[in-house]
Amino acid sequence: MSEPRAHIVDDDEAIRDAISWLFRSRGVANSTWPSAEAFLDSYRPDLVGCLVLDVRMDGMSGLELFDRLLTRGCVMPVIFLTGHGDVPLAVAALKKGAYDFIEKPFNDNELVNRVLEALAIDAAHRQNLANKASLESRLATLTAREREVMELILAGRLNKLIADELSIAVRTVEVHRARIFEKMRVRSAVELSQLLPPKR
Amino acid sequence: MSAPAAPALPPPSRPPAWLWILPRVALLLSSVAIAVLLWLLHRSEVDEQHQALIGDALWIEQDLRFHLDRHVDLLRSLGLDRVSNQIDAQKYELRARHILGSGEGIVQILFVDASGAVRSTLPVQSAERMVGEALGTSPAPDTFRLAMQLGTPQYSSAYHVVGQDAQFEIHVPLFYGNQFAGAMVGIYSLRTLLAQLVPWWFAERYKLNVVDDNRAVLASKTNVTARDAVDEHTVPFDPPGHGLMLQLLSYGGSTPMLPLLLVATIIALSMAIVWSLRALRRHILGRHEAERALRAEHAFRKAMEDSLVTGMVAVDHEGRVSYVNPAFCRMVGWPEDELTGHAPPLPFWPPEETQRPPGWGGAENSPPPGPGRELRLLRKDGERIDTLVHEAPLIDASGTQTGWLASVLDITARKRAEELARAQQERLQLTSRLVTMGELASTLAHELNQPLAAIASYNAGCLNRLEHDDYDRAEIIEASRKLGTQAQRAGQIIRRIHEFVRRSAPKRAACDLAAVIEDAVGLIEPDARKRQVRFALDLPQPLPRVLADRGMIEQVILNLLRNAIDAMQETAPAQRVAAIGVGREDGTLVVGVADRGCGIGPEVAAKLFAPFFTTKETGMGMGLNICRSIVELHQGQLWFEPREGGGTVFRFSLPLAAP
Numbered sequence: 001m002s003e004p005r006a007h008i009v010d011d012d013e014a015i016r017d018a019i020s021w022l023f024r025s026r027g028v029a030n031s032t033w034p035s036a037e038a039f040l041d042s043y044r045p046d047l048v049g050c051l052v053l054d055v056r057m058d059g060m061s062g063l064e065l066f067d068r069l070l071t072r073g074c075v076m077p078v079i080f081l082t083g084h085g086d087v088p089l090a091v092a093a094l095k096k097g098a099y100d101f102i103e104k105p106f107n108d109n110e111l112v113n114r115v116l117e118a119l120a121i122d123a124a125h126r127q128n129l130a131n132k133a134s135l136e137s138r139l140a141t142l143t144a145r146e147r148e149v150m151e152l153i154l155a156g157r158l159n160k161l162i163a164d165e166l167s168i169a170v171r172t173v174e175v176h177r178a179r180i181f182e183k184m185r186v187r188s189a190v191e192l193s194q195l196l197p198p199k200r
Numbered sequence: 201m202s203a204p205a206a207p208a209l210p211p212p213s214r215p216p217a218w219l220w221i222l223p224r225v226a227l228l229l230s231s232v233a234i235a236v237l238l239w240l241l242h243r244s245e246v247d248e249q250h251q252a253l254i255g256d257a258l259w260i261e262q263d264l265r266f267h268l269d270r271h272v273d274l275l276r277s278l279g280l281d282r283v284s285n286q287i288d289a290q291k292y293e294l295r296a297r298h299i300l301g302s303g304e305g306i307v308q309i310l311f312v313d314a315s316g317a318v319r320s321t322l323p324v325q326s327a328e329r330m331v332g333e334a335l336g337t338s339p340a341p342d343t344f345r346l347a348m349q350l351g352t353p354q355y356s357s358a359y360h361v362v363g364q365d366a367q368f369e370i371h372v373p374l375f376y377g378n379q380f381a382g383a384m385v386g387i388y389s390l391r392t393l394l395a396q397l398v399p400w401w402f403a404e405r406y407k408l409n410v411v412d413d414n415r416a417v418l419a420s421k422t423n424v425t426a427r428d429a430v431d432e433h434t435v436p437f438d439p440p441g442h443g444l445m446l447q448l449l450s451y452g453g454s455t456p457m458l459p460l461l462l463v464a465t466i467i468a469l470s471m472a473i474v475w476s477l478r479a480l481r482r483h484i485l486g487r488h489e490a491e492r493a494l495r496a497e498h499a500f501r502k503a504m505e506d507s508l509v510t511g512m513v514a515v516d517h518e519g520r521v522s523y524v525n526p527a528f529c530r531m532v533g534w535p536e537d538e539l540t541g542h543a544p545p546l547p548f549w550p551p552e553e554t555q556r557p558p559g560w561g562g563a564e565n566s567p568p569p570g571p572g573r574e575l576r577l578l579r580k581d582g583e584r585i586d587t588l589v590h591e592a593p594l595i596d597a598s599g600t601q602t603g604w605l606a607s608v609l610d611i612t613a614r615k616r617a618e619e620l621a622r623a624q625q626e627r628l629q630l631t632s633r634l635v636t637m638g639e640l641a642s643t644l645a646h647e648l649n650q651p652l653a654a655i656a657s658y659n660a661g662c663l664n665r666l667e668h669d670d671y672d673r674a675e676i677i678e679a680s681r682k683l684g685t686q687a688q689r690a691g692q693i694i695r696r697i698h699e700f701v702r703r704s705a706p707k708r709a710a711c712d713l714a715a716v717i718e719d720a721v722g723l724i725e726p727d728a729r730k731r732q733v734r735f736a737l738d739l740p741q742p743l744p745r746v747l748a749d750r751g752m753i754e755q756v757i758l759n760l761l762r763n764a765i766d767a768m769q770e771t772a773p774a775q776r777v778a779a780i781g782v783g784r785e786d787g788t789l790v791v792g793v794a795d796r797g798c799g800i801g802p803e804v805a806a807k808l809f810a811p812f813f814t815t816k817e818t819g820m821g822m823g824l825n826i827c828r829s830i831v832e833l834h835q836g837q838l839w840f841e842p843r844e845g846g847g848t849v850f851r852f853s854l855p856l857a858a859p
Binding site: 109 | 642645646649650651652653654655656657658659660661662663664665679682683685686689729730732
């Protein structure tokens with residue numbers, strides 16, 4: 001996985017250069033792309049960070065690029081740069097899930113702040129994703145019986161009731177319970193229920 | 201007189217009546233005088249002829265008498281010689297025959313003795329000479345007796361004889377020794393007498409008649425053919441006596457040629473005078489008619505001049521006004537009598553105008569150039585008016601130039617209207633430019649945002665660095681330089697917009713068409729980029745300069761570029777190229793703007809340049825119309841043609857600036 005950075009896509013070389021210079025002055029790692037097509041060509045799912053997209057570009061526009069990225073499962077927050085006439089476009093983009101839009105000419109470090117926020121969100125998001133992935137893998141280690149027992153534990157049943165319901169010995173329930181806690185790396189039923197949101 | 205026409209003619213001159221009567225009376229009187237003179241002349245001539253007639257009559261009477269008297273002497277001498285017997289009968293006969301042969305009218309000589317018996321007759325009496333019965337015997341006894349008694353020769357009465365003749369006798373008594381011894385009788389034939397004694401020249405002039413007291417003609421002689429006599433004179437033919445008379449008839453004879461010629465000449469001259477008088481009268485009447493026609497014509501022309509709205513001014517060589525018409529007076533507000541005769545400087549010349557036409561106070565005599573010139577004149581109230589002046593030399597009847605005639609047309613209103621139209625055209629162009637700019641505003645704002653955004657970013661970045669003291673000097677300088685570049689870029693955009701919409705009087709100057717094209721492309725490029733149209737510029741360097749107003753030409757190019765972009769909306773993006781080229785052609789530069797659109801159909805082509813015709817939903821329909829008027833204002837042409845391979849090329853030409 002590559003390092004998180006701000007990806008600047010703008011067809012105006014001066015803008016790219018200026019934003020890049022601004023980001024660097026705040027220590028924001030960034031890379032620049034001269035067109036939507038160029039970015040798409042080099043896009044890989046493991047690119048992380050955020051996107052700064054110009055709405056208007058020769059060739060593919062920023063919004064189009066955004067659509068394309070969504071279909072390809074890109075989750076990086078996107079900040080649009082718009083001219084003052086492009087606000088309706090930007091609003092539409094927001095509805096589709098863009099992170100924010102900034103009207104040109106933008107206010108000094110406001111853009112940087114936004115980018116930093118976006119980067120943090122991306123990081124959090126990635127963390128979240130990582131957590132989810134480890135939970136899944138822990139759940140995967142459970143046996144079928146242990147899964148049944150865990151469902152009942154999460155439903156708040158006591159061991160005795162679980163043993164009755166499953167027609168097994170209380171002792172066996174206790175063993176299962178210990179094994180579940182161990183495999184899910186929790187110490188109590190409360191922790192377990194926090195880890196796994198109740199099913200609808 | 202150099203004036204083209206006097207304001208008024210003198211009153212019509214009718215010749216006085218006496219002028220006509222006098223020559224007639226004079227002619228009549230002179231005719232009468234001449235007639236009287238001729239009559240008098242004739243009279244005197246007739247008198248003269250009459251006198252001559254009388255003279256001639258007397259002369260012939262004398263002549264005849266002389267001959268008869270001589271015969272008396274001869275007869276007496278012969279008779280006496282016979283009576284005295286001094287001669288014998290033979291000698292007597294010889295002498296008698298001599299007398300008879302003298303041919304002087306005596307036809308028979310008789311000797312009668314004292315008893316009255318005829319003793320000798322020479323020649324012997326012939327039958328033809330027989331005395332008429334009625335008139336008694338011959339010789340006449342009474343005459344014989346009278347001669348015997350008186351002792352003097354006696355003539356008998358004339359008597360007719362056979363052969364249309366008349367005879368008379370002379371009895372010459374003879375006395376021998378105081379004794380009557382007989383008488384010699386000579387018998388005269390009147391006819392022979394006249395034939396032999398009247399000279400030929402006399403007979404040429406007159407007719408001589410011998411008449412008795414009954415006016416019966418006994419004998420006559422003339423060579424003149426018979427006609428009515430004009431004059432006559434009768435003298436008694438006395439020696440033969442007894443009532444015989446000589447009647448002289450004149451036939452006028454040959455009238456003298458000179459008076460006739462004179463009369464003929466006088467008559468001819470009189471007729472010539474009459475004829476010339478008539479001709480003169482006809483001529484004068486003709487002149488009268490001509491004068492009347494001239495007067496009518498003059499009145500007509502005057503009315504024409506007065507009704508003209510064109511001012512007319514005539515000046516002589518010194519620049520003195522010799523004529524103005526009412527229209528000109530109205531035009532400049534000066535009354536006619538103040539202008540006519542006015543010497544330069546003329547009052548309607550504005551003091552600030554120094555360029556004066558040749559006739560109008562200018563010195564040179566060269567003909568005015570061109571078909572007309574615009575001049576500014578000064579009204580009396582101080583207002584200036586614009587006029588169009590046409591001048592022509594004023595030529596008099598002998599063909600010499602006496603000055604100048606100028607027709608003056610007030611074009612102030614027209615000039616104002618032109619001014620207004622030009623101002624409106626300018627406003628329209630400016631409006632069109634503003635509209636164009638308005639349509640481009642959104643893209644231009646975006647275009648302007650780009651450098652501004654970059655500037656803000658560079659600036660913020662620099663500040664960030666500077667605030668945290670972790671900057672690299674070279675980095676800051678580099679960023680600042682880039683910032684400056686972007687500021688220039690923004691400035692360039694602003695400049696283009698400003699130059700495009702700047703309201704300024706059209707000013708044609710030599711300008712670089714390539715720069716104009718680049719500016720226009722620069723203005724429209726953001727819009728084109730948004731609509732995925734690329735430009736292909738073909739600007740050969742160096743381009744000759746053209747004489748043009750930069751803003752106007754930029755407007756034309758911009759309009760054509762926008763049309764090209766609009767035309768290619770349905771074209772595949774890869775094909776969307778607007779090509780701009782410049783080429784030289786016959787002293788002009790031709791700019792071509794080519795698109796790859798769908799072309800122009802014939803229906804659209806017909807109306808393409810009409811105002812308010814548009815194929816665009818939001819178009820005003822003035823773009824191409826304005827383009828064309830701008831190009832034509834620059835003496836160029838704007839046209840279009842299909843482009844090879846699809847699309848349209850718009851071209852316009854501009855004249856090259858003088859090198």
